[in-house]
Amino acid sequence: MGGKGMTWLLVAALSLFVLSNTVFVVKETERAVMLQFGEVVNPDIKPGLHVKVPFVNNVRKFEARLLTVDSTPERFFTQEKKALIVDSYAKFRVADTAKFYTATNGEEARASALLGQRINDGLRNQVAVRTIQEVVSGQRDQLMEALTEELSEVALEEYGVEVLDVRVKQIDLPPDVSESVYRRMNAEREKEAREHRALGQELAEGIRAAADREVTVLEANAYRDAQLIRGEGDALATNIYAEAFNSNPEFYSFTRSLRAYRESFQNSGDIMLIQPDSDFFRYLKDSEGSQ
Numbered sequence: 001m002g003g004k005g006m007t008w009l010l011v012a013a014l015s016l017f018v019l020s021n022t023v024f025v026v027k028e029t030e031r032a033v034m035l036q037f038g039e040v041v042n043p044d045i046k047p048g049l050h051v052k053v054p055f056v057n058n059v060r061k062f063e064a065r066l067l068t069v070d071s072t073p074e075r076f077f078t079q080e081k082k083a084l085i086v087d088s089y090a091k092f093r094v095a096d097t098a099k100f101y102t103a104t105n106g107e108e109a110r111a112s113a114l115l116g117q118r119i120n121d122g123l124r125n126q127v128a129v130r131t132i133q134e135v136v137s138g139q140r141d142q143l144m145e146a147l148t149e150e151l152s153e154v155a156l157e158e159y160g161v162e163v164l165d166v167r168v169k170q171i172d173l174p175p176d177v178s179e180s181v182y183r184r185m186n187a188e189r190e191k192e193a194r195e196h197r198a199l200g201q202e203l204a205e206g207i208r209a210a211a212d213r214e215v216t217v218l219e220a221n222a223y224r225d226a227q228l229i230r231g232e233g234d235a236l237a238t239n240i241y242a243e244a245f246n247s248n249p250e251f252y253s254f255t256r257s258l259r260a261y262r263e264s265f266q267n268s269g270d271i272m273l274i275q276p277d278s279d280f281f282r283y284l285k286d287s288e289g290s291q
């Protein structure tokens with residue numbers, strides 16, 4: 001390559017370098033400021049293609065979309081001097097690019113740290129004037145709305161950012177307080193369980209006593225009815241025996257003697273000591289039963 005070609009190559013490279021440091025693009029999702037020797041000369045560059053003076057002007061770009069700052073959980077005290085661990089986050093965006101650059105040097109991490117400290121200070125003030133019930137459920141929405149409004153004004157004035165929303169993610173009791181609350185709740189549940197068991201045992205005793213009483217009454221009634229039926233049966237049997245005896249006393253005596261013989265001589269080894277002239281052998285001696 002000759003000297004002329006080398007010259008043209010150097011000129012093209014220098015032109016490309018100058019052009020790359022002259023022309024810049026700002027996207028729709030970005031905000032930008034132009035600096036001249038570190039001083040802001042154009043605080044709000046619109047999206048599009050722009051030019052600058054190389055080595056004189058410098059352009060700083062920032063995120064124009066919503067940003068999130070996630071604060072670290074902090075311990076706050078309520079109106080009753082009870083501690084709570086509150087975890088929160090906020091949504092913000094850059095509103096004043098010049099002030100944002102001046103306050104944070106254009107660093108999102110620094111802006112998040114400053115906003116996080118402001119959020120914790122605001123939460124501390126809001127929690128301190130409310131009870132634990134109001135913080136947890138009763139006035140939680142009002143707390144976040146008041147904090148958002150207050151923080152947005154301060155952040156816009158000091159850091160050039162607009163705070164759109166502050167939200168409480170979680171509210172917990174400190175570990176030592178949680179353990180104490182757990183023990184108290186456990187004791188209350190055990191007391192309630194003992195009361196329920198005692199009531200159940202009392203009801204069970206009453207049911208068992210009523211059942212035993214009912215069994216006793218049923219058995220007594222059944223025994224009474226059985227005795228009445230047995231008495232009626234015995235009376236009927238006696239009446240039948242009496243009628244049979246009256247109709248034929250001799251035959252009745254004969255059948256009773258046969259029954260007595262059968263019952264007395266069931267076993268071959270039975271022995272009876274009776275006088276021979278006893279009435280027991282009356283029908284054995286004479287079928288007529290004569291004396």
